[in-house]
Amino acid sequence: MSSLGSLVHDGVPVPDQQANTGMVQADTPALLSWIEKCQKMLTEKRGGTLEIAMGSKNVKIIINDSSRSVFAFIDRATGDVLKPATWNAPAKHARGNIYDSSNGMSRMTEYGPAYLR
Secondary structure: OEOHHHHEEOOEEOOOOOOOOOOOOOOOHHHHHHHHHHHHHHHHHOOOEEEEEEOOOEEEEEEEOOOEEEEEEEEOOOOEEEOEOOOOOEOOOOOOEOOOOOOOOOOEEOOEEOOOO
16 A cells, blocks of 8 residues: 655655556556545545555555545556445446546545545
8 A cells, every 4th residue: 555655755756667558556546636626525514634555456545544444446457436335446437537528626525535426
């Protein structure tokens, strides 16, 4: 698990091991922008901090407030924003995409991705 602050070590960016795979990486600009916007929303409405955990298929976004819970998942192959079903698995059906015009924020709330309607 890495937090946003661990992407730089002694002022030097840490290269990702899979930088040329075409998959979402910890240093992907769209992901960093999405996390920054979510963190701003959390700070204004609820509190807590976000951290990321890179998996082979998904990026797990964890919120640390009075407890730890999964805030969202990002599909590494497509950039889809997914609502958590459990601690380890996302729900089916995307709630947005970090590469779209809204940077995946159109269906986000301070509690994570919105339910489908």
